[in-house]
Amino acid sequence: xxxxxxxxxxxxxxxxxxxxxxxxxxxxxxxxxxxxxxxxxxxxxxxxxxxxxxxxxxxxxxxxxxxxxxxxxxxxxxxxxxxxxxxxxxxxxxxxxxxxxxxxxxxxxxxxxxxxxxxxxxxxxxxxxxxxxxxxxxxxxxxxxxxxxxxxx
Numbered sequence: 080x081x082x083x084x085x086x087x088x089x090x091x092x093x094x095x096x097x098x099x100x101x102x103x104x105x106x107x108x109x110x111x112x113x114x115x116x117x118x119x120x121x122x123x124x125x126x127x128x129x130x131x132x133x134x135x136x137x138x139x140x141x142x143x144x145x146x147x148x149x150x151x152x153x154x155x156x157x158x159x160x161x162x163x164x165x166x167x168x169x170x171x172x173x174x175x176x177x178x179x180x181x182x183x184x185x186x187x188x189x190x191x192x193x194x195x196x197x198x199x200x201x202x203x204x205x206x207x208x209x210x211x212x213x214x215x216x217x218x219x220x221x222x223x224x225x226x227x228x229x230x231x232x
Contacts, residue, residue: 083130083156088189090230091130094186098133098150101223108135108149108220116143119178127175130186133220137147147178150219154186155203172197181219186230195225 083091091113098110111132118126132148139145153171158164172183176199185195185205194214195205208214211232213224 083154084119087154087156090188091152092118093229093232094131094152094154094184094225097225097229098131098220098223101220108133109138110134111148112145116145118143118145118186119147119174121174121177124174124178127178128152133216135151147175147180149180150182150184150216151175151180152184152186155188160189163190172202176202182216184216188231193230 095110095112098214102108102110111129111134113130114128115132116126116128117132117134126143127147129148129151131152133150134144134146134148136144136146139172146199157167168185172185175183179199181199182221183197185197187193187195192207192209194208196208196216197205198218206215210227213226215224
C-alpha cells in the first residue's frame with residue numbers, strides 16, 4: 080500500500096465513518112479502513128487493500144479477510160493520474176469484479192465528477208456524482224448514501 084496525502088486520507092476516513100455508521104444502524108456487514116487485507120485467488124492478484132471497504136463475510140480475528148469486499152473504495156492519490164494510472168486502475172477494477180466485488184468507487188478529489196460508481200453488472204458505464212450530489216453504492220450497501228461534498232471538507 081502506498082502512503083497517501085492529507086486530502087485522500089481524510090476522504091477515505093470519512094467514507095469509512097459513514098460505512099461504520101451504516102453497519103451499526105443496520106447490523107449488516109463490516110466496514111474497514113485502508114490497510115485491511117482481503118485474500119482472493121486470481122491469476123494476477125492474491126489480495127486487495129482498498130482505501131475503505133464494506134464486507135459481508137465473516138470476521139477473521141487477527142488474520143486477513145477471506146474473499147473480496149462487496150464494496151471497495153479507491154481514492155486517487157497524487158500518482159493516480161495519466162494514461163498509465165488509468166490503465167492500472169481499470170485492471171484493478173476488473174480484478175475486483177472477477178473476485179465478486181459488486182461496486183467499486185473511484186474517488187477523484189481533483190475532478191468535477193468526484194465519485195464514479197462502477198458496478199459489476201455494468202462495469203463500463205459508471206454512475207457519476209459531482210459536488211452537491213449524493214453518491215450511493217447499490218446494490219452492495221443497500222440504502223446507504225453519502226453527500227459528495229463531505230469528501231471535500
